Amino acid sequence: MRIAMIGTGYVGLVSGACFSEFGVQTICVDKDASKIERLKAGVIPIYEPGLDTLVAKNAAAGRLSFTTDIGPALKGVDAVFIAVGTPSRRGDGHADLSYVYAAAAEIAQEIDGYTVIVTKSTVPVGTGREVARIIRETRPDADFDVASNPEFLREGSAIGDFMRPDRIVIGTESERAEQVMRQLYRPLFLREAPIVATGLETAEMIKYASNAFLATKITFINEIADLCERVGANVQDVAKGMGLDGRIGKKFLHPGPGYGGSCFPKDTLALARIGADNGSPVRLVETVIDVNNKRKHAMADRVIAMCGGSVAGRTVGVLGVTFKPDTDDMRDAPSLDIIPILQAAGATIQAYDPAGMHEATPLLPGVAWKADAYDAAKDADVLVIITEWNEFRALQLERLAEIMKRPAIVDLRNVYNPIDAINAGFAYTSIGRPSAPAATK
Numbered sequence: 001m002r003i004a005m006i007g008t009g010y011v012g013l014v015s016g017a018c019f020s021e022f023g024v025q026t027i028c029v030d031k032d033a034s035k036i037e038r039l040k041a042g043v044i045p046i047y048e049p050g051l052d053t054l055v056a057k058n059a060a061a062g063r064l065s066f067t068t069d070i071g072p073a074l075k076g077v078d079a080v081f082i083a084v085g086t087p088s089r090r091g092d093g094h095a096d097l098s099y100v101y102a103a104a105a106e107i108a109q110e111i112d113g114y115t116v117i118v119t120k121s122t123v124p125v126g127t128g129r130e131v132a133r134i135i136r137e138t139r140p141d142a143d144f145d146v147a148s149n150p151e152f153l154r155e156g157s158a159i160g161d162f163m164r165p166d167r168i169v170i171g172t173e174s175e176r177a178e179q180v181m182r183q184l185y186r187p188l189f190l191r192e193a194p195i196v197a198t199g200l201e202t203a204e205m206i207k208y209a210s211n212a213f214l215a216t217k218i219t220f221i222n223e224i225a226d227l228c229e230r231v232g233a234n235v236q237d238v239a240k241g242m243g244l245d246g247r248i249g250k251k252f253l254h255p256g257p258g259y260g261g262s263c264f265p266k267d268t269l270a271l272a273r274i275g276a277d278n279g280s281p282v283r284l285v286e287t288v289i290d291v292n293n294k295r296k297h298a299m300a301d302r303v304i305a306m307c308g309g310s311v312a313g314r315t316v317g318v319l320g321v322t323f324k325p326d327t328d329d330m331r332d333a334p335s336l337d338i339i340p341i342l343q344a345a346g347a348t349i350q351a352y353d354p355a356g357m358h359e360a361t362p363l364l365p366g367v368a369w370k371a372d373a374y375d376a377a378k379d380a381d382v383l384v385i386i387t388e389w390n391e392f393r394a395l396q397l398e399r400l401a402e403i404m405k406r407p408a409i410v411d412l413r414n415v416y417n418p419i420d421a422i423n424a425g426f427a428y429t430s431i432g433r434p435s436a437p438a439a440t441k
């Protein structure tokens with residue numbers, strides 16, 4: 001089979017590489033000429049574990065190629081996937097669908113023969129139908145069907161997620177399109193990945209409902225963590241005790257500085273807009289958005305409190321700035337709120353991130369970027385762990401305490417055991433766990 005992927009970002013590149021690994025002839029298209037040049041030269045534009053090997057292997061086998069030229073790319077394909085960005089529209093929080101609709105218009109000009117046009121981008125209910133309308137209007141003679149195939153991969157474990165998904169959602173009204181989609185995903189079906197075959201609108205809704213639910217779960221445990229601090233409970237044990245209940249599940253019960261990233265913030269906002277516009281407000285999600293926004297400020301306040309009420313003239317060391325580990329993605333990362341608040345309060349920031357510093361530099365002016373975690377801690381008044389990269393889990397606490405001006409850690413990811421930190425001489429706070437050794441096992 002042959003497919004084209006329109007948009008070669010996190011989703012398009014990973015999905016394209018994985019489909020080519022299944023043996024599908026795949027061509028990835030992007031408007032960004034420098035990105036395509038780099039990919040042709042074997043340079044992966046994003047940080048995603050394992051992606052370089054997968055791309056190199058399939059490009060060498062002639063199953064995966066890259067182009068900026070959509071015309072030739074679409075000749076003879078069975079399906080074309082739209083995997084362009086759908087960021088929040090400035091001002092109102094709606095998903096900005098201009099990239100999706102522009103891609104649809106371009107696709108319409110170029111398809112030949114029966115083609116399934118698949119929306120992989122996260123899009124509001126009704127977008128698939130609008131894509132069909134655009135194609136029909138631009139090319140009344142085109143032989144096509146539309147399908148919705150939302151993507152659930154997570155950055156940092158994207159290849160594993162694509163290859164071993166919890167489910168594959170295929171939304172279409174066409175039997176023929178469904179068969180093409182089932183054929184494309186056959187290798188996963190053989191591995192017993194469940195397929196949810198449904199209508200267009202339902203498939204689009206599944207994606208938003210899933211992301212909003214996960215964002216809600218994170219926000220729930222964050223609020224429980226705050227309450228644990230007040231009442232002397234340990235949120236880690238609370239989360240474990242909750243998560244062992246099969247109805248709840250243990251994932252996404254890790255408290256932290258608030259969700260961020262390229263999906264949850266914009267998708268919760270978009271769902272809230274869809275609800276409001278359709279006279280069926282999703283008040284729970286609206287509250288989640290509000291609670292999560294306020295949380296970033298509360299995290300900065302914790303750092304200020306650790307410095308005795310003011311960070312004016314203080315040096316704050318920061319470990320991790322990406323929205324999560326194993327990615328260089330800075331979109332809506334909590335660090336983008338927390339660090340400027342501390343700077344505005346008079347702090348000097350010195351930071352280190354294993355993969356995100358290149359992306360972060362233009363977004364966080366005034367930050368001194370350091371070569372490693374110890375460099376970021378050197379002479380600092382307080383060290384803040386914002387992203388839980390593995391390499392921050394086993395730092396030598398005694399060494400850190402020695403090189404800091406004042407040994408103090410604000411651990412926003414509960415990376416350290418409070419007893420270890422206190423024994424190493426640190427003033428230490430984390431999320432939802434008592435700092436007093438007696439209360440912590």
Ligand SMILES: NC(=O)c1ccc[n+]([C@@H]2O[C@H](COP(=O)([O-])OP(=O)(O)OC[C@H]3O[C@@H](n4cnc5c(N)ncnc54)[C@H](O)[C@@H]3O)[C@@H](O)[C@H]2O)c1
Nearest residue numbers: 007008009010011030031032084085086103121122151155
């Ligand atoms: N990043 C994730 O973890 C993730 C997970 C699941 C779903 N999604 C959804 O997938 C979609 C894509 O997200 P992403 O993170 O890959 O975005 P991205 O910004 O990394 O990539 C989008 C790419 O599309 C390209 N593009 C835009 N218009 C184009 C056009 N007309 N022709 C060719 N290329 C074009 C851009 O140049 C860019 O390279 C979004 O809707 C997102 O919500 C993302």
